Amino acid sequence: MKVGNKPCTISRVSLIFWHLDNYIPLPENHEKLDCAHNPIQCHDRRCCNPEHLSWKTASDNAKDKILDGTLKLPDIKGSKHCGSKLNEDQVRDIKKQLEENEKICILAKKYGVNSGTIYDIRNGKTWKHI
Ligand SMILES: [Zn+2]
Numbered sequence: 001m002k003v004g005n006k007p008c009t010i011s012r013v014s015l016i017f018w019h020l021d022n023y024i025p026l027p028e029n030h031e032k033l034d035c036a037h038n039p040i041q042c043h044d045r046r047c048c049n050p051e052h053l054s055w056k057t058a059s060d061n062a063k064d065k066i067l068d069g070t071l072k073l074p075d076i077k078g079s080k081h082c083g084s085k086l087n088e089d090q091v092r093d094i095k096k097q098l099e100e101n102e103k104i105c106i107l108a109k110k111y112g113v114n115s116g117t118i119y120d121i122r123n124g125k126t127w128k129h130i
Helices: 009-021 058-068 088-099 104-111 115-122
Strands: 034-037 053-056
Touching: 009 034, 009 053, 034 058, 053 058, 088 104, 088 115, 104 115
Parallel strands: none
Antiparallel strands: 034 053
C-alpha cells in the first residue's frame, strides 16, 4: 500500500496508535520523519509490529536499509548481518560500558551501529562468546 511517496502507511498508523495506547507523546516533527521498520529484528518489510517501528529521519532510515540488506551497496557486501560491523575488542568495550550503565543510544552512536545491535549484545543474543 502506498499513499503519495510514503510507503509503509499501515505501519505509520500502527506506530501512531502504539503511541496513543502507551500514552507516549509523538515526536513533534513526526510528520517529517519516516516510520522506519528496525533492521535485524525481522526482515518483513510489510511488518507493522509497533515494537519494530520507530521514527527516523530519511537518512537514518536509509542507513537501516543498508544494515538490513534491503538497500544494497557494493561496499557493504557480507556486512549486513548483525554485529558484523564490530570486532571483538569493540564488543568487549561495549559490554564493559554497559556494565557501567552507559546509555545504549550513546554506545550505538559511538560505534556507528543501530541501537538494536547494542541491545542484542546486552541481552546476549549476539557475541555470547565474549
Ligand atoms: Zn517486524
